[in-house]
Amino acid sequence: MIFEVKNGSFSYVDENKNQVLRDINYRVKEGEILAILGRNGVGKTTLLRASMGMLAWKSGGSFLNGEAIRGMNRSDLWKKIAYVPQAKNSFGNFLVEDMVLFGRSAYLKPWQQPGRIDRELVEDALEQVGILHLKKRMWNKLSGGEQQMVLIARALAGTPQIIILDEPESNLDFKNQLIILQMIQKLAHEKNLCCIFNTHYPTHALQYADKGLLLSNDGSSMFGECETVITKEKLEKIFEVKVEIHEVEAEGKRYLEVLPIEIIK
Ligand code: ADP
Numbered sequence: 001m002i003f004e005v006k007n008g009s010f011s012y013v014d015e016n017k018n019q020v021l022r023d024i025n026y027r028v029k030e031g032e033i034l035a036i037l038g039r040n041g042v043g044k045t046t047l048l049r050a051s052m053g054m055l056a057w058k059s060g061g062s063f064l065n066g067e068a069i070r071g072m073n074r075s076d077l078w079k080k081i082a083y084v085p086q087a088k089n090s091f092g093n094f095l096v097e098d099m100v101l102f103g104r105s106a107y108l109k110p111w112q113q114p115g116r117i118d119r120e121l122v123e124d125a126l127e128q129v130g131i132l133h134l135k136k137r138m139w140n141k142l143s144g145g146e147q148q149m150v151l152i153a154r155a156l157a158g159t160p161q162i163i164i165l166d167e168p169e170s171n172l173d174f175k176n177q178l179i180i181l182q183m184i185q186k187l188a189h190e191k192n193l194c195c196i197f198n199t200h201y202p203t204h205a206l207q208y209a210d211k212g213l214l215l216s217n218d219g220s221s222m223f224g225e226c227e228t229v230i231t232k233e234k235l236e237k238i239f240e241v242k243v244e245i246h247e248v249e250a251e252g253k254r255y256l257e258v259l260p261i262e263i264i265k
Contacts, residue, residue, distance in 0.1 A: 001029060001030045001064070001065060001161050001162075001194060002028075002029045002063075002066070003027070003028050003029070003051075003062070003063070003064055003194055003196075004025075004027045004028075004062070004063045005024050005025060005026050005027075005050075005051050005061070005062050005063075006025055006060050006061060006062075006063060007023050007024070007060035007061075008021060008023070008024040008025070008047075008051070008057045008059075008060040008061065008062070009021055009022050009023055009024070009057065009058050009059045009060055009219075010043075010046060010047075010055060010057055010058055011058060019219050020043040020046050020219055021043050021046060021047055021050065021215075021219050021221075022218065022219035022220050022221075023060070023220060023221075024047065024060070024213075024223075025221075025223060026211070026213050026221075026223040027223075028194050028196065028210075028211055029194060030161065030192045030193065030194050031188055031189060031192045031193075031194070032188060032194055032195075032211060033185065033188045033194075033195045033196075033208055033209040033210050033211070034194075034196045034197070034209060034210070034211040034212070035197055035198075035199050035204070035208070035209035035211070035212050035213070035230075036196065036198045036199070036213045036215065037198075037199060037200075037202060037205055037212065037213070037215070037238070038214060038215030038216070038238060039215075039217065039238065039239060042215045042216070042217055042219075043215055043219060044166075044167075045166055045198065047198075047215065048083070048164050048166055048196065048198060050062070051164070051196070052077075052083060052162075052164055053069045053072075053077060056070070057070075064077075064080060064081075064162075075106045075107075076106075078105070078106035078158065079106045079158065079159070080161045081160055081161070081163075082154075082156070082158050082160035082162070082163050082164070083155065083164050083166075084148075084151045084155050084163065084164065084165040084166065084168060085151065085166050086166050086167050087147040087148045087151055087171070088170075088171060091139060092139075093138055093139065093140045094138070095135070095136060095137070095138060095139070096126070096131070096134045096135050096136070096137050096139055096142070096150050097122055097126070097135040099139050099154055100122045100125055100126060100135075100150060100153045100154045100157050101114055101118065101119075101122050101157065102154055103122075103125065103153070103155055103156065103157030103158040104118040104121065104122070104157055104158060105158075107158070118157075121157050121159065122135075122153075123135075124156075124157075125153040125154070125156040125157040126153050128156055129149045129156065129183060131146065131149045131150065131153060134146060134149075134150070144171050144172055144176070145172050145173070145175075145176030145179065145180070148168055148169075148172065148180055149179070149180070152165075152168070152180070152183060156187075160193065161193060161194060162193065162194045162195075162196070163184075163187060163193050163194070163195050163196075164195075164196045164197070165184065165195065165196070165197040165198070166197075166198050167197075167199060167200065168180050168181075168184065168197055168199075169181055169199065169201070170200060177204075181207070181208050184197060184208060185208050188210075201258075202235055202243075202258040203255075203256070203257050203258045205226055206227065206230055206245075206255075206256040206257075206258065207255055207256070209226045210225070210226060211223065211224065211225065211226060212224065212225070212226040212229035212230045213229065214229055214230065214234055214238050215238075216238055227256070230258070232244070232245050235258065236264060239260075240263065240264045241260045241261070241262070241263055242260075242261040242262050242263075243258055243259060243260050243261060244258075244259045244261055245257065245258050245259070246259060
């Protein structure tokens, strides 16, 4: 499975003015993780939404195995792609198992009640992310980390090939960040899903992603192997912050850590 964006450009209003995204290109396949980075307001969420067809590209397009997703039947598309929005959004007061059941929507007709298979897939998804014990809890009463896991379980209940996550580790403590990032890694490298996520942490991108995409303020982007895209020079240019990238060895593994030093005037 190959998911691509080719020459994607997008603006919310006039096509030529205020272009948020300009000539975006990227390509990911099953088993790969793509991290998208850029400053606040640069268009990361817009890029995710346009990539999966929730916003229509003004030019260019998204392609799944070479087929333009623009022309695809919506419910077929939502069987293949799952979106995990930011957990800070309010979803109302639902039981966790019902939240996760929403992940089966693409498989149900508007009047159709979920069946045994749907409920089994909900249990499987809750088990996969390790929160089966939360299934009778209310969504609103969960911690940020637990809510994020529920949203990932909801995505998995739809048995997607591609999972797209908007800042999945933002607003979480150290441990919960690790839980979420390791879950993404497991989904890609063990379950062979394609995972695309926005992040504010270059270190996370370098540690977990295979591919990287840096969004510039003018809407253009750089895409490639993570370590060739997320470099000191490029980060300094995009974020206008002086950075140092350190190599750290721990538990026999090599890590790259990005340290912001000072604002470039
Ligand atoms: P990021 O995720 O990188 O913080 P966004 O994709 O949310 O950035 O937003 C990119 C730009 O588009 C911002 O300038 C934002 O104000 C603008 N924007 C976002 N959503 C809308 C919208 N629905 N209508 C008009 N402008 C929008």
